[in-house]
Amino acid sequence: MRKQQSSSSKHESSKRQKMGTQGKFGTMMLLCLPFLTTDVSAFAPTHLFLQPSLFAGVNTALWEQRRSTSNRNSDGSQKQRSRRRRPTTEGTGGTGRNNNRNSNNKNGKRSYRVSNEEARPILTNYDANTSPQVNQERLHRATIDCGHFDTCSGCSVQTKIANIPTIQSAQSFFSSPWIRQSILYDSYDNNDDNFYQVVVPSPLTSWRTQAKLVAAPKSSAWSNDGIQLGLYRSKSHQVVAIPQCAVHHPSINRAMETLEQATAKAGIVAYSSAKREGALRYVQFQVERTTGKVSMTLVWNAETIKQTQPALSRLVKELQRLDPDLWHSVWVNCNDSTGNNILARNPNRWHRITGPEFLREPLPVGDKGWLYFTPLTFRQGNLDGFDILANDVASLVPENAKVCELYAGVGLLGLSALAHQATNDENGLYWLRCSDENPSNARCFERAVDSLPPDWVGRGNRHDRKKPQEEEITIAQLMERMQSGDAVQAEPPVGDKTSYMVASAAKALKSGQALGANVIIVDPPRKGLEFEVLDELCKPIDRHQDSVEDVSMLTIPDEMARWTNDARTLIYVSCGFEALARDAERLLTSKAGWKLESATGYILFPGSDHVETVCVFQRD
Numbered sequence: 279m280r281k282q283q284s285s286s287s288k289h290e291s292s293k294r295q296k297m298g299t300q301g302k303f304g305t306m307m308l309l310c311l312p313f314l315t316t317d318v319s320a321f322a323p324t325h326l327f328l329q330p331s332l333f334a335g336v337n338t339a340l341w342e343q344r345r346s347t348s349n350r351n352s353d354g355s356q357k358q359r360s361r362r363r364r365p366t367t368e369g370t371g372g373t374g375r376n377n378n379r380n381s382n383n384k385n386g387k388r389s390y391r392v393s394n395e396e397a398r399p400i401l402t403n404y405d406a407n408t409s410p411q412v413n414q415e416r417l418h419r420a421t422i423d424c425g426h427f428d429t430c431s432g433c434s435v436q437t438k439i440a441n442i443p444t445i446q447s448a449q450s451f452f453s454s455p456w457i458r459q460s461i462l463y464d465s466y467d468n469n470d471d472n473f474y475q476v477v478v479p480s481p482l483t484s485w486r487t488q489a490k491l492v493a494a495p496k497s498s499a500w501s502n503d504g505i506q507l508g509l510y511r512s513k514s515h516q517v518v519a520i521p522q523c524a525v526h527h528p529s530i531n532r533a534m535e536t537l538e539q540a541t542a543k544a545g546i547v548a549y550s551s552a553k554r555e556g557a558l559r560y561v562q563f564q565v566e567r568t569t570g571k572v573s574m575t576l577v578w579n580a581e582t583i584k585q586t587q588p589a590l591s592r593l594v595k596e597l598q599r600l601d602p603d604l605w606h607s608v609w610v611n612c613n614d615s616t617g618n619n620i621l622a623r624n625p626n627r628w629h630r631i632t633g634p635e636f637l638r639e640p641l642p643v644g645d646k647g648w649l650y651f652t653p654l655t656f657r658q659g660n661l662d663g664f665d666i667l668a669n670d671v672a673s674l675v676p677e678n679a680k681v682c683e684l685y686a687g688v689g690l691l692g693l694s695a696l697a698h699q700a701t702n703d704e705n706g707l708y709w710l711r712c713s714d715e716n717p718s719n720a721r722c723f724e725r726a727v728d729s730l731p732p733d734w735v736g737r738g739n740r741h742d743r744k745k746p747q748e749e750e751i752t753i754a755q756l757m758e759r760m761q762s763g764d765a766v767q768a769e770p771p772v773g774d775k776t777s778y779m780v781a782s783a784a785k786a787l788k789s790g791q792a793l794g795a796n797v798i799i800v801d802p803p804r805k806g807l808e809f810e811v812l813d814e815l816c817k818p819i820d821r822h823q824d825s826v827e828d829v830s831m832l833t834i835p836d837e838m839a840r841w842t843n844d845a846r847t848l849i850y851v852s853c854g855f856e857a858l859a860r861d862a863e864r865l866l867t868s869k870a871g872w873k874l875e876s877a878t879g880y881i882l883f884p885g886s887d888h889v890e891t892v893c894v895f896q897r898d
């Protein structure tokens with residue numbers, strides 16, 4: 279007989295949340311196809327189809343108010359902020375990492391100190407990036423001032439950076455009469471135009487810690503005098519060089535210059551799509567902020583690593599000779615396809631040539647824990663800015679919540695919520711279940727959880743725990759199993775409170791990932807939620823469905839289950855406003871009972887026509 283679980287709610291701290299059921303989380307890891315590719319359309323500016331209304335200025339007051347209230351204890355006192363200044367940081371202002379890369383070597387280039395293994399830098403720039411005055415300055419007065427502005431397609435504005443079509447569309451959307459009907463009554467005065475807030479959570483320049491660039495021949499003749507890197511000119515295949523790009527982290531510009539020199543020395547030829555010959559197609563640079571070092575992925579026109587030789591070895595040698603301190607790691611992605619994908623998706627096409635596998639970034643909340651990334655995993659383009667967004671999302675999650683995070687990547691948002699609770703509240707999250715379809719994330723997640731205090735993640739001594747999997751399995755093997763339709767069962771790789779499922783969001787839901795969860799966090803790709811996920815979220819609550827946490831405990835057939843039945847809060851993080859508008863419209867016009875509590879636009883890519891939006895939906 280299936281066991282029914284009882285509801286328990288220890289805390290009254292959240293006015294809206296009723297806690298779900300107790301119990302342990304099921305252990306299945308489902309595997310499915312990863313989508314690791316990025317389309318070349320990512321190089322072109324985004325297009326919006328919503329009609330912009332008159333640009334009427336941007337609002338920030340509510341965001342500031344929400345931030346200050348969410349950071350208060352139940353008695354109204356200010357919660358203790360965990361972002362104490364890092365003792366090892368010299369000087370005033372700036373982040374620990376900035377201070378870590380402020381000296382010059384004899385070539386006039388910055389030299390880098392690798393941070394001490396034990397010292398974990400914290401967000402010393404948190405206060406500046408959330409200051410209302412700084413925000414106003416960034417929105418209205420600051421300029422990007424880049425020499426490439428006239429020719430480069432990357433930026434569309436240099437000043438008044440919120441004056442972009444996407445934000446105009448968002449303002450129009452969130453102030454439309456029907457949306458006003460859908461706003462949670464106590465969060466908003468209907469006559470007030472300030473519901474939608476816009477903030478700039480990082481400086482306007484040097485924010486880009488990840489860049490994908492096109493390789494083109496340096497001279498017009500297709501000779502081997504090296505390559506130049508840049509972006510496609512708008513609506514063309516002509517490449518514009520951007521050596522002094524003002525929004526790049528300085529390490530990216532330095533890496534561009536070094537790679538260009540090295541290709542000339544090593545005689546590397548850029549790929550020509552017209553002739554279908556040449557070697558280097560694209561390059562991805564990812565900066566590890568604490569060290570300023572760069573992980574570089576060379577996208578090579580080859581099927582196998584063997585075909586890259588001996589040119590690749592010559593190039594890597596040259597890179598090490600020219601700037602040995604710069605490189606964190608060098609990877610090759612063998613991509614000989616004729617399609618639009620920048621990166622070949624098959625893990626067998628990825629090869630780590632030098633350096634460590636993982637890039638490490640401080641968890642955005644608190645002063646403990648790390649996040650781990652590889653070039654095969656998704657990583658935000660503006661990590662400083664996303665740190666603020668993650669803090670905001672974390673503070674929206676009620677105490678003792680059961681959180682299901684879909685499209686979780688390496689678990690950045692969910693683990694931030696866990697750290698926020700552990701740092702500020704007595705009881706922390708009840709549990710956190712993350713999932714993503716890319717199998718490379720699971721190991722990064724496990725490492726991140728391993729870097730947290732054991733009691734945060736619900737285990738005694740992490741060194742005593744049993745091995746997560748009996749058999750060692752590579753990403754390529756996982757991929758093969760998924761392609762043959764197999765699912766792999768494994769013990770949860772991490773403590774009792776946290777787990778990771780490798781599955782599409784739709785599959786994760788239908789295997790019970792959100793059963794019992796009162797909070798769901800979604801951060802889908804630009805195209806928005808999968809249809810099946812949206813469909814589930816649009817179903818009204820079935821009051822007769824038992825609140826259970828595991829599919830095996832359902833007392834109804836799976837086909838009749840409502841897989842998000844326990845969710846009362848939905849936090850939707852969106853990088854594609856058009857898709858968000860579509861999904862929000864469906865959620866709010868469905869019978870699911872969702873109301874919109876808040877909508878905040880984060881200008882995460884200052885200069886470009888892009889806004890990241892966080893919408894909070896609630897239902898009783």
Ligand SMILES: C[S@@+](CC[C@H](N)C(=O)[O-])C[C@H]1O[C@@H](n2cnc3c(N)ncnc32)[C@H](O)[C@@H]1O
Pocket residue numbers: 313656657658684685686687688689690691713714715716781782783784801802803804808853
């Ligand atoms: C915008 S990223 C967000 C990741 C994470 N929140 C972060 O900030 O690092 C979107 C994630 O969705 C994943 N993804 C894309 N399509 C998916 C699908 N159908 N089901 C599950 N995950 C998917 C990608 O692998 C990627 O990790």
